Amino acid sequence: MGIEGSLAINLEVASCRVLRVQIGSSRPVHAARIFCGKDIQEVLQTLPVVFSICGTAQACAAVRACEQALGMRPSPQIEDQRACLVRMENLREQLWRILLEWPGFLEEEPDRQSMMLTMALQRDYRAELTGGRNPFLLPGDGHVLESVDVQDLVTQLSGLLEVVVFGMPPQRWLDISDIEEFATWVGSGQTPAARTLGLVMAQDWRELGRCHMEDLPALESEQLHRLLQDDAFVAQPQWLGSCRETTSCTRVESQLLQQLRDRYGNGLLVRMVARLTEIAQLSLNLLPAPGETGPVELAGVQNPGIGQVAAARGQLVHRVELQEGVVSNYQILAPTEWNFHPCGLVATGLATLKGDESQITKQARLLIDAIDPCVGYELIIS
Amino acid sequence: MCHAIPAQIVAIDEQADTATVALGEVKKDVSLALVQDVQLGDYVLIHVGYALNKISTEEAERTLQLFAEMAELDVVQP
Numbered sequence: 001m002g003i004e005g006s007l008a009i010n011l012e013v014a015s016c017r018v019l020r021v022q023i024g025s026s027r028p029v030h031a032a033r034i035f036c037g038k039d040i041q042e043v044l045q046t047l048p049v050v051f052s053i054c055g056t057a058q059a060c061a062a063v064r065a066c067e068q069a070l071g072m073r074p075s076p077q078i079e080d081q082r083a084c085l086v087r088m089e090n091l092r093e094q095l096w097r098i099l100l101e102w103p104g105f106l107e108e109e110p111d112r113q114s115m116m117l118t119m120a121l122q123r124d125y126r127a128e129l130t131g132g133r134n135p136f137l138l139p140g141d142g143h144v145l146e147s148v149d150v151q152d153l154v155t156q157l158s159g160l161l162e163v164v165v166f167g168m169p170p171q172r173w174l175d176i177s178d179i180e181e182f183a184t185w186v187g188s189g190q191t192p193a194a195r196t197l198g199l200v201m202a203q204d205w206r207e208l209g210r211c212h213m214e215d216l217p218a219l220e221s222e223q224l225h226r227l228l229q230d231d232a233f234v235a236q237p238q239w240l241g242s243c244r245e246t247t248s249c250t251r252v253e254s255q256l257l258q259q260l261r262d263r264y265g266n267g268l269l270v271r272m273v274a275r276l277t278e279i280a281q282l283s284l285n286l287l288p289a290p291g292e293t294g295p296v297e298l299a300g301v302q303n304p305g306i307g308q309v310a311a312a313r314g315q316l317v318h319r320v321e322l323q324e325g326v327v328s329n330y331q332i333l334a335p336t337e338w339n340f341h342p343c344g345l346v347a348t349g350l351a352t353l354k355g356d357e358s359q360i361t362k363q364a365r366l367l368i369d370a371i372d373p374c375v376g377y378e379l380i381i382s
Numbered sequence: 383m384c385h386a387i388p389a390q391i392v393a394i395d396e397q398a399d400t401a402t403v404a405l406g407e408v409k410k411d412v413s414l415a416l417v418q419d420v421q422l423g424d425y426v427l428i429h430v431g432y433a434l435n436k437i438s439t440e441e442a443e444r445t446l447q448l449f450a451e452m453a454e455l456d457v458v459q460p
Contacts, residue, residue, distance in 0.1 A: 003449050004385040004429075031385075034451045049441065050448050052386040052427055052434075100432075112415035119416060119435070334384055374384050376430050 003028070007340055007377035009350070011364060016354055021347045023340055027375055029235045032318075032330040040066055040325050044137050051332070053374050056089040057311035058332075059136035061318040064307030066138065068221075069322045071301035074139045080288050081135040085126055086309060091157075091282040092122050093312030094248065094275050098165060101369050102196040105362070111192065114164045118157070125153045129288065154286045161283055167191045170280035177255040179263070182273075193276060200269055200366070207267035209349030209367040216244035216315060216338060221306040228319045228331040236341050237333060243344035246314030246335045247371055249274040252281065271370040304329065313372050314339060336373050346371050357381055386427040386434055387449070388442035391420060403428060 005027035012020040031050070035043045047062045048055035060082050067074060074082075095118050100110040128150050158170055166173040167190030176182050186197045200206060216239060227233045238244070249266065252274045260270050304321035314335025321329035339345045346368060353363045361381055368377060389403035389412075399414050403426065412426075417433045420426060425442035426433035437445075 003387055003452065028385075028452055030455075031452050033455050034448055046444065046448060049445050051384045053384045053429060058384065110415075112413070116416045116418075336384075 004375055006375050007373055008380065009346070009364070009368065009377055010380045010382060011350060011353075011360065012382050013357060013360055016356055016360075018351050018353050018360065021350045023342045023344075023347050025235075025337075025340065027336065029332075029334070029337060030231060032332045035320075035327045035330040038327050040070075040322060040327060041137065043320075043327055043330070045134075048136065054089060054093065054311045054313070054316070056085050056136075057309045057316050058318075060086050061307040061309040061311075061316050061332075062320070063136045063138065064309070065305040065318040065320040066307070066322070067305065068307065069301070069303040069305030069320055070138070072139050077288075078135050078139065081129055084129060084286060084288055085135070086311070087282050087285055088122050088125055090310075090312040091279055091286075092118055094279050094282075095165070097275065097369060097372060098193050098196075098279070103192045105199060105366060106192060106195055108192060108195075111164060114160060117160060121153055121157050121160075125150055125157075125286070128153060148288055150287065154283070157286070158283050161279065165191055165193050165276070165279065167194065170283045174254065174277070174280045174284075179256070179259050182256055182260075197269070197272055200272065205267075205363060205366065206264045206269040208269075208363055209271075209352060209370075210265040210267035211345070211348040211352060213243065213245045213266065213345045213348060215250040216246040219308075219315075219317070221302070224306050224317060224319060224333075225304060228317070228333060234331055234333055235337065237337050238341070243341045243348075244338055245345045246338050247271070247274075247345075248278045248312070248314075250314070251310060252278045268367055268370055271367075275370070311335065313374055334374070336375070339371050340373055385449075386429040388425050388437060388445050389428050390442070391422055391424050391426060391433075394420075394422060401426075401433065403433070 005025065008024040010022040011018050035047065044059070044062055044066060048059040051058040096115065099115045100112065103110050129148055162169050167188065176185060186194050186201060189195045189198055249271050254277050257270065257273060257277055260273055264270055304319055307318040309316045316335060317333040319331045320327060341347070349367050350364055353360050355363065361379065364379055368379070387405060389405040391401045392404045392409065393402040394414070395401070400411050401414050401420070402409055402411055412428050413432045414420060415432070417426060417435055420433065420436055425437050425439060427435055427437060
């Protein structure tokens with residue numbers, strides 16, 4: 001087992017049905033304890049290196065929690081920089097699935113070249129936006145450039161998406177507003193993304209994994225303080241006694257998605273279209289607009305502090321308790337713990353699969369990848 | 383959770399665009415398709431079979447030290 005942990009997903013199959021689903025996790029969910037006893041600035045610098053998958057979202061949640069605990073207020077410009085960088089990271093993470101994993105379902109080669117280009121654009125975007133400074137340190141350490149020009153990088157990214165994902169400009173793809181027009185786009189098979197959705201529709205897997213699972217609601221700080229002190233909650237969270245979903249599917253809206261949801265529920269097709277929709281929407285929101293971020297609300301010192309971020313895989317929560325500038329308690333609640341809870345979204349969706357062993361294996365991989373753990377997983381069919 | 387692990391490149395297969403990386407005594411093969419200009423001895427962050435980016439030796443050592451602290455705190459499950 002690696003330090004990063006993994007998931008073991010066991011499906012017990014008989015008579016072409018899934019009889020039982022077991023999800024085991026070796027993820028080090030209490031890893032944030034290593035920050036106890038460390039200076040707050042040291043934690044802010046090292047945390048995104050340790051939690052480097054979605055490191056930007058992790059850094060953002062951390063600094064927000066620390067600012068709340070210290071009663072500090074970031075400038076709107078710094079908060080806007082942070083929001084832009086989180087959006088760019090979310091876009092990269094969503095693209096990872098589409099460029100590197102979706103082609104595998106078509107028995108095509110992953111598009112590593114486009115992924116590498118995306119990662120290079122992300123690095124350049126961050127450097128240009130921040131001037132090489134770190135906006136995820138405490139106010140005063142951040143830096144706002146007088147003139148920022150990321151337009152060219154955003155245009156390059158948009159052009160890449162047009163060629164390798166949508167086969168048309170992202171805005172035009174977002175204008176697809178009904179199922180018939182969407183089916184025409186899928187039928188064109190212009191890109192691996194369109195062809196993967198074509199596979200899902202041809203196999204009649206649109207409703208794969210459809211199940212009843214309520215969205216995770218917005219959680220208030222007071223509730224989170226109480227819950228996050230419980231190690232069992234951090235490892236296997238539930239809200240009001242039941243499992244909840246927090247994914248891109250729970251936060252992305254469009255006219256097309258609403259029609260697909262009405263027809264196919266929260267099955268595979270809606271999840272994949274939600275991912276594409278989020279990519280297109282994010283690509284249109286990468287230019288800084290500090291005026292739109294609005295003032296950061298802060299009601300004095302609230303120690304322990306809570307920081308929340310909509311990360312690529314769902315809602316990410318950090319809680320930090322400080323004593324004289326030193327961390328005395330730190331908890332992180334990641335979306336994977338909600339979605340891959342032993343009785344949660346993935347387990348419930350997998351339990352609905354039908355087919356022979358080979359079909360169930362392929363369906364399970366599609367569904368798991370659509371919900372997306374941030375660690376490797378082993379799928380065992382027994 | 384949410385970790386990419388620093389590992390040192392101990393062999394490179396240029397034709398396959400892969401490398402063998404060492405993490406302590408464990409060795410594994412990873413794709414180099416997402417990184418450029420890596421050489422033997424470099425440290426890279428690895429995640430689900432890919433080298434994500436090159437990091438300095440100092441940064442790798444600092445990160446590995448934090449992972450070692452995690453192991454000591456018993457937050458890594460057996």
